[in-house]
Amino acid sequence: MKIExxxxxxxxxxxxxPNAFLEKIAHIAxxxxxxxxxxxxxQGKPQDKIYMVADxxxxxxxxxxxxxxxxxxxxxxxxxxxxxxxxxDTAPQFSVVCAQNxxxxxxxxxxxxxxFSKDYDTGYHMMLVMVDxxxxxxxxxxxxxxxxxxxxxxxxxxxx
Amino acid sequence: xxxxxxxxxxxxxxDMPSHILExxxxxxxxxILGKGTELFHAGHRNETFYMMTMGQVxxxxxxxxxxxxxxxxxxxxxAFGLLSLVQDAVSSYSAVCQEACEVLVLExxxxxxxxxxxxxxxxxxxxxxxxxxxxxxxxxxxxxxNTIKTNPDLQSGMEEVGVLPRTYSPLHI
Numbered sequence: 249m250k251i252e253x254x255x256x257x258x259x260x261x262x263x264x265x266p267n268a269f270l271e272k273i274a275h276i277a278x279x280x281x282x283x284x285x286x287x288x289x290x291q292g293k294p295q296d297k298i299y300m301v302a303d304x305x306x307x308x309x310x311x312x313x314x315x316x317x318x319x320x321x322x323x324x325x326x327x328x329x330x331x332x333x334x335x336x337d338t339a340p341q342f343s344v345v346c347a348q349n350x351x352x353x354x355x356x357x358x359x360x361x362x363x364f365s366k367d368y369d370t371g372y373h374m375m376l377v378m379v380d381x382x383x384x385x386x387x388x389x390x391x392x393x394x395x396x397x398x399x400x401x402x403x404x405x406x407x408x
Numbered sequence: 409x410x411x412x413x414x415x416x417x418x419x420x421x422x423d424m425p426s427h428i429l430e431x432x433x434x435x436x437x438x439x440i441l442g443k444g445t446e447l448f449h450a451g452h453r454n455e456t457f458y459m460m461t462m463g464q465v466x467x468x469x470x471x472x473x474x475x476x477x478x479x480x481x482x483x484x485x486x487a488f489g490l491l492s493l494v495q496d497a498v499s500s501y502s503a504v505c506q507e508a509c510e511v512l513v514l515e516x517x518x519x520x521x522x523x524x525x526x527x528x529x530x531x532x533x534x535x536x537x538x539x540x541x542x543x544x545x546x547x548x549x550x551x552x553x554n555t556i557k558t559n560p561d562l563q564s565g566m567e568e569v570g571v572l573p574r575t576y577s578p579l580h581i
Binding site: 332335336341364368369371372375376378379380382383385386387389390393394397398 | 469471472477479490491494497500523527528530531534535537538539541542544545546547548549551
């Protein structure tokens with residue numbers, strides 16, 4: 249059953265997206281409930297779904313080369329996990345577990361790629377959304393680095 | 409017309425279908441640029457998409473009025489000016505030729521015309537841009553992680569003044 253576009257709009261990733269585009273996405277998205285402790289993505293293992301948090305909280309962690317597991321972040325309502333897989337088939341660099349009982353909007357990557365290959369207009373808009381999100385994140389990190397560099401000029405060597 | 413073989417050496421075009429490459433081959437033109445040429449400036453709108461065949465281009469940002477920081481040195485096979493293909497977006501960096509360069513260029517206004525006429529072409533081009541930005545995003549996240557790894561004593565100080573994020577996850581977008 250098609251989900252409401254209003255629910256998709258609550259996700260940061262889609263907040264500025266046009267309604268006609270969201271209507272198409274709504275046809276391939278599902279709402280699913282997950283219990284606290286359930287694993288959604290495993291570091292280094294193939295990923296077949298994108299998750300968007302309608303309610304609840306997810307924990308991100310990463311296993312380092314020396315075997316240590318480090319907590320990376322917690323993401324809450326409005327966040328998306330795994331959308332990078334829509335433009336490049338790469339395994340996630342971190343694991344994701346439900347920190348609480350969660351209601352998630354779930355999109356199968358296969359369904360999304362099928363939709364884009366039949367409907368290039370929707371695919372084009374999705375890619376524009378992704379460019380915008382990736383660019384903002386990359387620009388934020390760059391600005392953070394520049395501010396760090398002003399205070400700690402020695403970190404310039406980490407650029408190479 | 410640019411040769412398809414030359415286009416296949418450009419990383420962003422590598423997995424594009426041949427009928428899409430044929431469109432690009434018809435539209436692209438070769439440009440030779442002298443050392444020191446500034447192709448676009450950070451914060452300004454740039455109307456040209458560049459694909460490097462030879463030479464070296466630095467992507468820079470101003471740290472202060474007198475000091476700029478080079479974030480990337482691009483070489484043959486790299487593309488830049490990616491945001492020229494996104495309406496109304498301004499450049500994140502300034503681009504300056506570090507030596508004489510040969511580039512293939514696509515003019516953004518013509519690309520937007522083609523995007524309206526051919527959504528398949530638009531999809532593949534913007535997917536290429538998204539892939540590049542995805543890699544850049546991961547590169548920048550790793551830069552932050554490397555900063556902390558190589559200077560662990562800086563982490564708490566930088567967090568306190570809000571210079572580094574409290575968490576430094578690889579991106580979870």
